[in-house]
Amino acid sequence: MTRSTPSKPPAAPTLFALLVLLALTASAGCSTATEPAPRPSAVRNTAPAPSASASGTPTDAAWVQLMTPMNEKAVALLTLAADRATEPRVRAFATRLRGDQEAELGRLRPLLARMRLPDTDVHAGHAMPGMVTESDLAAAKAAKGAAFDRLFLTRIRDHLRHSAQVSRSEIAAGARADAKRLAAALVTAREAALTELEALPGATRALG
Numbered sequence: 001m002t003r004s005t006p007s008k009p010p011a012a013p014t015l016f017a018l019l020v021l022l023a024l025t026a027s028a029g030c031s032t033a034t035e036p037a038p039r040p041s042a043v044r045n046t047a048p049a050p051s052a053s054a055s056g057t058p059t060d061a062a063w064v065q066l067m068t069p070m071n072e073k074a075v076a077l078l079t080l081a082a083d084r085a086t087e088p089r090v091r092a093f094a095t096r097l098r099g100d101q102e103a104e105l106g107r108l109r110p111l112l113a114r115m116r117l118p119d120t121d122v123h124a125g126h127a128m129p130g131m132v133t134e135s136d137l138a139a140a141k142a143a144k145g146a147a148f149d150r151l152f153l154t155r156i157r158d159h160l161r162h163s164a165q166v167s168r169s170e171i172a173a174g175a176r177a178d179a180k181r182l183a184a185a186l187v188t189a190r191e192a193a194l195t196e197l198e199a200l201p202g203a204t205r206a207l208g
Contacts, residue, residue, distance in 0.1 A: 056115055056176035063170040064179060066128070067163060067186070068108045069121040071101045073132035074159045080140050081152045087201045090149055097156070097193055104189070107182055114178070130162020150206040157197055157207055164190035 078101065081094035112119055123131065136155050143151050163186065170183040197203060 056179060057174065059170065059173045060176045060179045061115060061117055063166060063174060063183065064108060064111050064115065065117060065122050066166060068105065068112060069123055070128070070131055070159065070163050071105050071108065072121075073137075074156065075101050075105070076137055077132045077140060077152065077155060077159075080137070081148075081156075084140075084144075084148055085152060086145050086149050090152070090200055090202070093196060093200055094152070094156075100189060100193070104182075104186060111179060111182060115176070130159050130165075132156075132159060146202065149202050153197065153200065153203055153206040157194065160190045160194050160197070164194075 075098055078094045078098035082091055082098055085091040085094060109119070132155055136151075140148060140151055140155075167183040167186045167190070171180050171187070174180050174183065198207065
């Protein structure tokens with residue numbers, strides 16, 4: 001997908017604050033480390049008051065601006081797995097999940113538009129927890145056989161877990177009804193996909 005350049009990119013401190021609110025990063029900012037989600041009381045004390053603006057609260061904006069590129073990157077990995085996974089059941093799983101994630105993008109992108117948010121990846125270049133990276137995709141393209149299956153199962157498991165986590169944060173702390181409904185649907189889908197993934201051939205060995 002070709003993304004437009006926003007007229008004014010979000011300031012890094014503001015983005016960091018929003019991601020902390022959603023329990024997305026550790027204290028150093030965008031990184032591969034994760035921390036436990038803040039206690040509900042901490043969220044209540046630090047979250048901005050809901051507004052009536054078209055963009056919703058900062059929580060809503062942070063969530064949809066993260067979930068959209070997370071799904072887009074996951075779809076790229078799922079496309080590889082649907083063609084290259086060794087196990088037929090893994091290929092079938094990747095094909096179904098790719099369709100599901102593309103359908104979610106069909107709801108996330110219109111939500112971005114309704115919230116008047118730029119259609120740009122504000123996390124480009126950051127190693128966000130659960131985000132399939134360009135290096136992940138390069139490694140997947142180079143891997144073969146069982147090694148590919150292990151890489152795929154590990155990375156897509158992380159994607160499902162982290163996207164469910166941040167979607168639960170949106171349900172708890174967001175304000176827009178349409179965003180919260182979509183977040184709830186994503187959590188249900190992630191839980192079902194994780195259950196299916198953990199029963200796939202090779203999952204026990206790959207996931208530990």
